[in-house]
Amino acid sequence: MAELKAIMVQWAEDKCIEQFLSEAEKDVASLDERQKVNIMERQTLRYTVQSLVIIFNIFVER
Structure with a gap:
């Protein structure tokens, strides 16, 4: 059960x-094409920041 x-x-x-x-x-x-581009740009920036945080944390742990 x-x-x-x-x-x-x-x-x-x-x-x-x-x-x-x-x-x-x-x-x-x-969405219109410009709004789609804006969203993609924000997502790219978000992924970049997340990647930098991960890299920073790796170096801090060492």
């Missing part, structure tokens, strides 16, 4: 993620 409950909980979480991604996809489809 516990295994079935765990499966049901995981399925519910998966459905929530699926719905979020579906809505995000619809939102992106409604």
Whole structure:
């Protein structure tokens, strides 16, 4: 019974993620080209900062 409950909980979480991604996809489809470029630029900056933080943490740990 516990295994079935765990499966049901995981399925519910998966459905929530699926719905979020579906809505995000619809939102992106409604953007104009400039808005899409702005989002991509922000994402690139975010990934760059995250990478720098990881590299910094590696060097600090040494």
